Amino acid sequence: MIKSRVDLTAIQLEALKKLVDGRVSTNDSVLDQHGKDESAIPPVKPSAVVTVHDAQEISNVLKYCNQEGIPVVAFGAGSSLEGHVLPLFGGISLDVTEMNKIIEIRPDDLLVRVQPGVHRVELNEKLSAHGLFFSVDPGANATLGGMAATGAAGTTTVRYGSMRENVLALTAVLADGTIIKTGRETRKLSAGYDLTRLLVGSEGTLAIITELTLRVYGIPEKMAAAIVRFPNLADGVNAATAIVRSGIAIARCEFLDEKCIKNVNAHDGLNLQEKPTLFFEFHGSPQGVQEDAQSVKDIVGEFNGSDFEWTADESARRKLWQARHNAYWAGIAANPGMRAVSTDAAVPLSKLSTAVTCADQILSKSKFSYSILGHVADANFHCFILTDPNNPSELPEIRKLTHEITQQIIEMGGTCTGEHGIGSGKIEALIEETGAPAVEIMRQIKKTLDPNNILNPGKVLKI
Numbered sequence: 024m025i026k027s028r029v030d031l032t033a034i035q036l037e038a039l040k041k042l043v044d045g046r047v048s049t050n051d052s053v054l055d056q057h058g059k060d061e062s063a064i065p066p067v068k069p070s071a072v073v074t075v076h077d078a079q080e081i082s083n084v085l086k087y088c089n090q091e092g093i094p095v096v097a098f099g100a101g102s103s104l105e106g107h108v109l110p111l112f113g114g115i116s117l118d119v120t121e122m123n124k125i126i127e128i129r130p131d132d133l134l135v136r137v138q139p140g141v142h143r144v145e146l147n148e149k150l151s152a153h154g155l156f157f158s159v160d161p162g163a164n165a166t167l168g169g170m171a172a173t174g175a176a177g178t179t180t181v182r183y184g185s186m187r188e189n190v191l192a193l194t195a196v197l198a199d200g201t202i203i204k205t206g207r208e209t210r211k212l213s214a215g216y217d218l219t220r221l222l223v224g225s226e227g228t229l230a231i232i233t234e235l236t237l238r239v240y241g242i243p244e245k246m247a248a249a250i251v252r253f254p255n256l257a258d259g260v261n262a263a264t265a266i267v268r269s270g271i272a273i274a275r276c277e278f279l280d281e282k283c284i285k286n287v288n289a290h291d292g293l294n295l296q297e298k299p300t301l302f303f304e305f306h307g308s309p310q311g312v313q314e315d316a317q318s319v320k321d322i323v324g325e326f327n328g329s330d331f332e333w334t335a336d337e338s339a340r341r342k343l344w345q346a347r348h349n350a351y352w353a354g355i356a357a358n359p360g361m362r363a364v365s366t367d368a369a370v371p372l373s374k375l376s377t378a379v380t381c382a383d384q385i386l387s388k389s390k391f392s393y394s395i396l397g398h399v400a401d402a403n404f405h406c407f408i409l410t411d412p413n414n415p416s417e418l419p420e421i422r423k424l425t426h427e428i429t430q431q432i433i434e435m436g437g438t439c440t441g442e443h444g445i446g447s448g449k450i451e452a453l454i455e456e457t458g459a460p461a462v463e464i465m466r467q468i469k470k471t472l473d474p475n476n477i478l479n480p481g482k483v484l485k486i
């Protein structure tokens with residue numbers, strides 16, 4: 024059982040090199056690159072980085088590491104936000120990014136098979152030639168393996184679902200090297216326990232994903248975008264929930280507070296009014312999107328929404344949504360040298376306004392700068408709290424604040440994480456939210472699949 028840091032011996036490094044044609048690195052800059060993610064959590068270097076090319080190699084590496092008690096942390100794009108890829112107990116970082124083949128695109132079945140190192144943007148470039156797209160779009164150009172492992176979601180989840188709805192089948196390698204297949208290429212499945220959804224969101228703690236079968240969609244005939252401003256946070260958020268309840272088939276509905284708008288204006292050369300703002304997107308027929316935009320305009324008017332603008336122009340739509348996707352980087356660019364801690368609360372729809380107001384009140388009393396944005400149609404929002412990495416005493420202070428917010432969210436029936444995952448930062452919150460008996464079942468599952476705790480130790484659960 025892994026309890027303290029593991030550094031590989033020369034013999035172990037040589038043994039691993041034999042298993043992967045020499046693709047083992049202990050070069051300092053490679054270790055640095057694999058010892059950090061996009062969170063503000065201080066980096067931790069792995070002892071070595073092992074680059075793998077197929078499921079059989081992964082199986083051989085895991086069999087060896089399991090025997091030797093070497094921790095293994097899978098590494099995709101490293102864009103996760105809760106310390107997921109940090110090798111807290113040393114061992115190896117298992118780099119899957121060279122497993123980056125799109126195995127097959129099947130337009131007739133509306134599915135695609137990919138290796139885990141394929142990035143979402145490249146997948147969509149290839150799919151567009153077939154009139155298709157893959158819908159899940161976290162703000163970073165993440166890998167599909169990392170997205171499945173974190174249960175990622177994005178701006179289109181309100182219409183098309185998250186990774187949990189869009190991964191149909193997986194191939195994965197267990198800690199002892201056993202290769203398993205889960206799910207089928209069907210749109211419905213009722214056969215046995217749902218191992219696909221057990222692995223989706225398991226953060227590399229139960230298995231290494233080596234292949235994914237994903238659901239894809241036809242590119243809509245027409246897409247249009249709209250924006251509308253509000254006098255305050257609560258009006259914007261209440262308008263969003265009213266629109267969801269009305270049943271209008273919005274494809275995207277995102278909230279940005281005035282600080283986010285200021286940052287994206289500077290970062291993306293826009294000139295938007297610095298007010299709490301909702302961004303929308305509509306997908307459908309030309310007449311359908313026009314009707315949807317009109318219905319939304321009517322509803323936002325009831326919540327003091329003003330200056331409603333909509334456009335079906337493709338380049339204007341892309342520019343607006345690119346700015347939304349850049350919101351995190353825009354916040355960092357506006358504050359050079361700073362890092363951001365991102366909260367990820369999701370609540371029942373009716374509690375969204377109370378939850379956002381509560382987070383705003385808690386943070387406004389602190390000394391930290393922050394901004395708020397959210398996938399509000401899914402009642403999921405993020406507070407980006409800025410911290411100076413040269414002042415490590417700030418992180419525990421921020422943790423206290425986020426914990427205070429999380430407790431309120433849990434009391435409202437919500438969750439500490441709608442899409443980013445638990446990582447190393449929210450282990451206690453998982454227990455508070457889910458309860459000890461349910462977490463004990465998770466621990467038993469972990470013990471069954473990874474009895475020596477070699478897969479991403481120190482994440483999701485304390486073993």
Ligand SMILES: Cc1cc2nc3c(=O)[nH]c(=O)nc-3n(C[C@H](O)[C@H](O)[C@H](O)COP(=O)(O)OP(=O)(O)OC[C@H]3O[C@@H](n4cnc5c(N)ncnc54)[C@H](O)[C@@H]3O)c2cc1C
Pocket residue numbers: 060061096097098099100101102103104107108119139160161162163165166167168169170171172173174175176177178226227228230231232233351352442443479
């Ligand atoms: C600007 C920005 C915006 C973001 N916006 C969103 C958002 O809107 N929605 C959202 O959900 N997330 C968002 N994120 C977080 C991040 O992009 C997601 O968590 C993403 O899914 C991580 O993918 P990755 O390839 O970077 O994985 P990594 O960071 O490399 O890995 C994440 C976890 O998955 C495990 N893992 C990676 N590959 C595999 C594999 N093949 N098998 C098993 N385990 C594996 C790792 O061990 C780790 O635990 C954002 C991040 C940034 C920086």
